Amino acid sequence: MLTVSYITNRIFNSRTYILSDPNSNIVWLVDCGDVDRIVESIGEKQVAGVLLTHVHFDHIYGLKELMAKYPKVLVYTNGFGAEALKSPKQNLSHYHSDYNDVSIDAPENIFILKEGDSFELFGYTVQIYETPGHSPSCLTFIVAGLAFTGDAYIPGVKVFTGFPHSNRKQAASSLDKILRLTSNCSIMPGHSVQ
Numbered sequence: 001m002l003t004v005s006y007i008t009n010r011i012f013n014s015r016t017y018i019l020s021d022p023n024s025n026i027v028w029l030v031d032c033g034d035v036d037r038i039v040e041s042i043g044e045k046q047v048a049g050v051l052l053t054h055v056h057f058d059h060i061y062g063l064k065e066l067m068a069k070y071p072k073v074l075v076y077t078n079g080f081g082a083e084a085l086k087s088p089k090q091n092l093s094h095y096h097s098d099y100n101d102v103s104i105d106a107p108e109n110i111f112i113l114k115e116g117d118s119f120e121l122f123g124y125t126v127q128i129y130e131t132p133g134h135s136p137s138c139l140t141f142i143v144a145g146l147a148f149t150g151d152a153y154i155p156g157v158k159v160f161t162g163f164p165h166s167n168r169k170q171a172a173s174s175l176d177k178i179l180r181l182t183s184n185c186s187i188m189p190g191h192s193v194q
């Protein structure tokens with residue numbers, strides 16, 4: 001059985017989702033912010049993998065600490081995301097001088113996804129869709145009627161396309177695609193909105 005909970009992270013209220021199964025001692029994450037809160041939530045369970053909705057620093061800033069604690073963790077992103085993980089300018093940590101450089105360079109931990117890929121998680125199939133626009137690294141993950149849309153679709157919020165590498169036209173067609181694909185899904189967006 002797939003169980004989902006989330007943490008609202010300290011930086012920009014981004015969300016980290018925790019995907020677990022009561023009969024398994026591993027969990028998977030969607031995005032990675034406050035590692036202390038993740039650990040508090042999962043106890044003795046191990047983090048096996050992280051699905052990145054996109055590689056902007058507020059969605060990845062915990063990865064370094066997470067990988068120090070769980071060295072075998074797999075990080076799933078697309079080809080652009082794999083490059084952006086290494087580059088403080090592309091993952092935007094460069095532009096936030098209050099924060100550390102959150103970049104990571106760990107090719108052995110990175111698993112590259114593309115449109116149409118799928119894999120099994122706790123007996124459910126996770127479908128991968130590329131939904132660029134907010135960032136070229138934007139992926140939407142659909143599993144068990146849940147759609148993890150990151151910042152490509154936050155209900156009630158206009159998709160932000162003012163970042164380097166954002167593309168407004170792509171964002172609009174990705175939004176159409178997401179709405180079409182997720183009409184029967186619960187939306188799990190990338191931020192908690194007050």
Ligand SMILES: [Zn+2]
Pocket residue numbers: 054056134135151
């Ligand atoms: Zn973002």
